Amino acid sequence: MTGTRVFWLALFAATWALSSYSFQLYKALDARWIIRFPKQYEMPVEAWITSLLDWLTDSAHFFFFTFRDVTRAIAAVIEAPYQILRNLLIEGFQSGLGAQAVEYAPSLSWIAVIAVIVAIAHYARDWRLAALAGFCFLYLAVFGQWASAMVTLASVLIAVPIGAVGGLLLGIAAFRSPLFDRLLRPVLDLMQTVPVFAYLVPVLILFGFGPVAALVATVIYAMPPMVRVTIVALKGVPEEIKEAGRMAGCTRRQMMWKVLVPSATPSLMVGVNQVIMLTLNMVIIASMIGAGGLGFDVLASLRRLDIGGGIEAGLAIVVMAIALDRVSQAFAERGVSETRSGNPLQRHPWTATVFAIVVGTLILGRLVPAVQTYPEPLTLTTGPFWASAMEWININFFDTFEAIKVVVLQWLLLPVKKFFAGIPWAWGIVATGLFAWRLAGWRIGVLSALFMAFIAASGLWNKAMVTIYLCGVSVLIATVIGIPLGIWAAERERAGRIILGLMDTLQTLPSFVYLIPVVMLFRVGDFSAMIAVVLYALAPAVRYAAFGLREVPEQLIEAGRTAGCTPRQLLWRVKLPLATPQLLLGLNQTIMLALSMLVITALVGTRDLGQEVYIALTKANAGQGIVAGLAVAFIAIIADRVVHAAAEGQKKRLGL
Numbered sequence: 341m342t343g344t345r346v347f348w349l350a351l352f353a354a355t356w357a358l359s360s361y362s363f364q365l366y367k368a369l370d371a372r373w374i375i376r377f378p379k380q381y382e383m384p385v386e387a388w389i390t391s392l393l394d395w396l397t398d399s400a401h402f403f404f405f406t407f408r409d410v411t412r413a414i415a416a417v418i419e420a421p422y423q424i425l426r427n428l429l430i431e432g433f434q435s436g437l438g439a440q441a442v443e444y445a446p447s448l449s450w451i452a453v454i455a456v457i458v459a460i461a462h463y464a465r466d467w468r469l470a471a472l473a474g475f476c477f478l479y480l481a482v483f484g485q486w487a488s489a490m491v492t493l494a495s496v497l498i499a500v501p502i503g504a505v506g507g508l509l510l511g512i513a514a515f516r517s518p519l520f521d522r523l524l525r526p527v528l529d530l531m532q533t534v535p536v537f538a539y540l541v542p543v544l545i546l547f548g549f550g551p552v553a554a555l556v557a558t559v560i561y562a563m564p565p566m567v568r569v570t571i572v573a574l575k576g577v578p579e580e581i582k583e584a585g586r587m588a589g590c591t592r593r594q595m596m597w598k599v600l601v602p603s604a605t606p607s608l609m610v611g612v613n614q615v616i617m618l619t620l621n622m623v624i625i626a627s628m629i630g631a632g633g634l635g636f637d638v639l640a641s642l643r644r645l646d647i648g649g650g651i652e653a654g655l656a657i658v659v660m661a662i663a664l665d666r667v668s669q670a671f672a673e674r675g676v677s678e679t680r681s682g683n684p685l686q687r688h689p690w691t692a693t694v695f696a697i698v699v700g701t702l703i704l705g706r707l708v709p710a711v712q713t714y715p716e717p718l719t720l721t722t723g724p725f726w727a728s729a730m731e732w733i734n735i736n737f738f739d740t741f742e743a744i745k746v747v748v749l750q751w752l753l754l755p756v757k758k759f760f761a762g763i764p765w766a767w768g769i770v771a772t773g774l775f776a777w778r779l780a781g782w783r784i785g786v787l788s789a790l791f792m793a794f795i796a797a798s799g800l801w802n803k804a805m806v807t808i809y810l811c812g813v814s815v816l817i818a819t820v821i822g823i824p825l826g827i828w829a830a831e832r833e834r835a836g837r838i839i840l841g842l843m844d845t846l847q848t849l850p851s852f853v854y855l856i857p858v859v860m861l862f863r864v865g866d867f868s869a870m871i872a873v874v875l876y877a878l879a880p881a882v883r884y885a886a887f888g889l890r891e892v893p894e895q896l897i898e899a900g901r902t903a904g905c906t907p908r909q910l911l912w913r914v915k916l917p918l919a920t921p922q923l924l925l926g927l928n929q930t931i932m933l934a935l936s937m938l939v940i941t942a943l944v945g946t947r948d949l950g951q952e953v954y955i956a957l958t959k960a961n962a963g964q965g966i967v968a969g970l971a972v973a974f975i976a977i978i979a980d981r982v983v984h985a986a987a988e989g990q991k992k993r994l995g996l
Contacts, residue, residue, distance in 0.1 A: 347778060355771050359762035377765050377796045385798055386963035393545055393962050415552045422498045422551060429453065430490035449701040449712045450481045452694075453490070457663065459690040464670035476663035484719040485634065485656035492633035492660065495626070496619050499555050503562040503615045508608065510563075511570020512596060521571065528564045533932070533976035535939035536561055536625050537953040538969025541962040544629050554631035562618035569611030573604035609672030616668050617847075620661045624852040625940075628957070634660075638852055642943070647730045647860050648723030654853035655722075658845070730860050745867050753813060753866055760809040765796040768805075776978060780985030787981070791974035800971050806948040808975060810866060810941075811934045814873035818930050819881050821874070823923065826885020827911070836886060843879040851876055851940050859944055869941035877933040884926025888919030918994060924987035931979045935972055 362375055400407035427433045433445040448456075454477045461473035480489040514521040540557055547553035577600050585599035601608070623635035634657045641650030705712030763771075769792045777785025795804045829836035854872040862868040892915050900914040916923075942950035949972050956965030 344778075351771060351774060355763060355767065356759070358764055358767050359759050362762050362764045365764075375764060377799060377801060379799070381797065382799045383794075383797045386961075386967050388963070389966050390961070390963035393542055397545060411546045414556070415547055418498065418502075418555055419552050422494060422555065425494040425497055426491065429494055430487055446702065446705060446712060447490075448698065449705050450486055450714045451711060452698045452701045454478060454481075455694050455697040457667075459694045461663075461667050461670070463690060464667050465673075469666060469670055473663045473667055476659045479659050480656055481714040482718070482720055483652065483656065484716075484721060485637075485653065486714055488632075488634045488637050488653070489656055489660060492620075492623050492635065492657070495551065495555060495558065495623065495631060495633060496616065496664070499558040499562060499619045499622075500612070500615050502555075503559045503619065504566055504612045506559065507563045507566025507611065507615065508570050508601075511567045511574065512601075514567065514571050515574045516596075524567070528567055529977055529980070530970075530973050531560060531564045533935070533973035533980075534966075534969040535936065535950065535953050535972050536622065537939055537950075537957050538965045538972075540625070540629055541957055541960060541965040544960060545962055550630040551632065553629045554626035557629065558619055558622045558626050558631075561622050562615045565614040565618065566611040569614065570604075570608060573607035573611070574600050576607065577603045606672050609668065613665060613668040613672060616664050617661065620657060620664070621850055623657060624850050635850070638850065638856075642852060642856055642859075645856075645860070646723075646727075647856055648721075648725070648727035650853070650856040651726045652721065652723050654850060654856070657850050657853070730857065733861065741861055745862055748870075749867055753809075753870065756813055757806065757809045757866070760805040760812075761802065763805060765801045768801070769793050769796060772978065776982050779989075780982050784978075784981045784985060788978045791978055794974060795971045798967050798971065800949060800952065800968060803947065803949050803952055803968075804971055804975065806946070807935070807938060807950065807972065810869060810873070810938055810946060810948060811931065811975075814870050814877060814934045814938075815927070815930050817870070818874045818877045818934070819927060822878050822881025822926070822930070823885045826882045826887075826926075827889060827916075829882065829886040830889035831911075839882060840886065843882050846875065847879045851937055854937075855941070855944055864945035866946060868944045869938065869946045872941055872944070873934050873937045876937040877930045880929035880933060881926045884922045884929065885919070888922025888926075889915050891922065892918045920994070921987045921991045924983055924990065928980055928983040928987070931983065932976060935976050935979075939972065 396407045402410070428448055430447050432447045454474050457477050458470045458474040462470035477489075480486050510524065514524050536557065539560060543553050543557045543560070547556055581599060581603050582595070585595045590599060623631060623633060624638050625635070627633065627635035627639050634653050637653035638650055638657070641647075641653060701711050709715075769789050772792045773785045773789030775785075776788035795801060825839055829839040854875050855868075858868045858872045858875075862871060896914060896918065897910065900910045905913065938946065938948060939950035939953050942948070942954040949968050952968035953965050953972070956962070956968060
């Protein structure tokens with residue numbers, strides 16, 4: 341037996357033994373510190389953070405203005421264009437307040453908005469995309485979701501430019517300065533791993549309840565991918581293009597804005613696409629602090645357990661996400677188009693058409709209300725259908741679902757939960773450090789041990805173990821399901837189109853939408869949380885498995901065939917070993933999505949770090965929320981660093 345195997349067996353055996361007998365040790369030695377970090381030594385981080393926020397909001401001064409003045413100025417800068425967009429899309433322009441309000445200009449009609457999105461989609465690609473985008477927005481009108489959808493669209497049109505431009509500028513600064521890059525990366529790690537609920541609380545305290553606070557939180561959530569994509573895109577500009585810029589005598593600024601950024605535009609548009617999708621994923625969570633729109637409709641339905649209304653509003657978000665996703669992808673892939681000649685109408689036919697439709701509907705809408713607002717008698721609803729379908733499933737399959745739930749709880753969830761819950765905090769810190777050291781080196785080992793020590797010293801060890809148990813089981817199941825699906829998608833082209841299309845749909849569904857049917861079918865508890873997490877985190881496991889197998893060099897596959905490998909041997913002995921780095925990256929992304937979803941599943945009764953964050957949000961306790969959020973972030977960073985190091989090690993072993 342090799343030394344590596346002995347190490348892993350010894351580590352697991354010691355952890356299992358201490359987990360199984362920690363309570364007996366505590367009783368025998370009368371030492372409560374074995375199972376719980378001593379209360380008198382806990383770090384008062386929560387109190388420090390709360391005091392800092394109190395000081396910022398009540399006492400902080402910067403020369404001639406206070407910190408509160410800064411937040412009010414930021415709020416005013418964001419609120420003005422946001423309100424203009426709301427007026428333009430749905431509310432109309434009014435003078436006066438309340439009963440004295442007089443409308444002096446209506447909002448764009450539903451026909452005009454659809455015409456605008458069709459024109460943009462056709463400009464981005466072709467008539468097929470224009471038809472898809474137009475159909476998606478027509479769906480919103482026909483199914484009675486137009487008003488809420490326009491409020492959500494106004495939020496997207498404000499948050500996406502701020503997130504994209506801010507991410508671009510930060511990415512450029514990091515590209516120019518290696519020191520700034522090194523300082524920025526840990527901040528980006530925290531921004532992407534700290535649960536959204538955790539920074540809703542300080543944002544709420546600093547900006548108050550309302551759409552502005554929701555927009556600030558959305559930008560914080562959606563900006564990091566744009567920063568990372570910008571850095572990678574600028575570094576990926578071919579050296580010959582840079583050399584051409586130098587030979588042309590470009591200054592540093594000209595090199596950036598006239599050479600590097602234009603050359604990296606296709607990649608940068610991928611970052612914009614990610615900002616759009618994260619913004620739409622945020623709309624439900626942002627509705628908790630006053631965003632309104634479709635997110636509020638889903639949240640209200642979840643609170644009422646209105647399955648039909650929740651799914652209908654959730655589908656409206658999905659439909660909008662599909663339209664915006666496809667259009668932004670088309671802009672990323674769009675090449676340079678030919679310049680039209682002739683008069684302005686000939687050069688810009690779509691602009692002229694849209695202008696005519698907008699003016700025409702504004703005038704005609706005064707005479708025919710149906711032109712301005714989609715007629716309510718013609719709206720359709722699928723709410724009763726979804727409610728009836730769920731009721732039928734509950735009536736006919738309740739016993740089957742309950743039996744599956746009991747088996748999984750008894751034979752998987754509860755034993756794993758007991759194992760993690762019994763691990764003494766001191767040994768947990770040591771074991772995590774050893775685990776990370778063996779896979780990723782001593783620096784990551786020390787960092788991991790320090791992160792776990794922070795969790796223990798914050799009094800959150802037991803809840804952190806519940807989080808790790810739920811995340812571990814969910815990731816295991818998602819991987820066991822996802823990798824075979826990815827293999828199938830890679831090996832069979834027709835199956836690949838269906839499976840990857842389904843993954844696209846799952847990724848556009850807002851996280852809250854998963855909770856509604858899961859709660860209706862399985863009630864609340866750890867099992868329901870696990871099902872929701874598996875569905876949410878499944879896509880990366882499938883995608884990376886399919887991508888990894890398709891990227892195996894053809895010459896190596898041909899060498900396997902020449903050696904006489906059967907299709908099964910080719911898969912298991914050639915393709916899968918070479919695809920292991922991609923499979924590990926898929927595992928990494930699955931863990932990240934599982935941890936982000938676990939915070940949201942606190943709404944269905946889990947007793948983990950997610951519940952701690954959610955309780956902090958309901959109490960507006962910023963200190964409690966940030967500490968629990970940091971605990972989740974530290975677990976995510978440990979997993980990210982260890983899995984990434986394992987993937988890099990496998991690449992080196994394979995000579996990739």
